[in-house]
Amino acid sequence: GQQVMQIPQYQHVQEGEDFTTYCNSSTTLSNIQWYKQRPGGHPVFLIQLVKSGEVKKQKRLTFQFGEAKKNSSLHITATQTTDVGTYFCAEQTGANNLFFGTGTRLTVIP
């Protein structure tokens, strides 16, 4: 099955620092979704990107979809302790199934 790789696997940042996770695919993605999973919690939908080069913002979060639609990034400005969790990218296929990336686990040190 398809798999989308995310880097880094783990990231520790000091509160107030920025954080970026990258999602890379060897094949062209039809779309990319981002989910956040708090420790002990369940994945929660953040956003979907569809167009080449698309950029969307949600407060301190900036999402980008690469021009070639093979990569995506999530950038958090000035992290807070509430940002702790694992961030997943995912592609939704034509059968409406989600194939998740490997995830990036973010720890924010107060």
Added chain:
Amino acid sequence: DTAVSQTPKYLVTQMGNDKSIKCEQNLGHDTMYWYKQDSKKFLKIMFSYNNKELIINETVPNRFSPKSPDKAHLNLHINSLELGDSAVYFCASRVRGAYEQYFGPGTRLTVT
């Protein structure tokens, strides 16, 4: 009210047993899913189901079977449990035409 609920939250059982996990959504969604999250946090689709079509991920053993008594429920039956089945299982749902999926709180299955 919980949008997508699962029971039980925790399930500890022995190898070889048969068990079920229940999922209910009160969102009126028409497609439901089961995902498996292993100890490394990898999330993998197992099934997607609407009232017309069941799509099975080819890597899922046939010991796993989804059963949907109605549109609001998609239960997961697992026969002859194995140690490797230990994981967190998430149910999710989606409404037709939308792209976001809503996940349940998860069921942590431990096979001893």
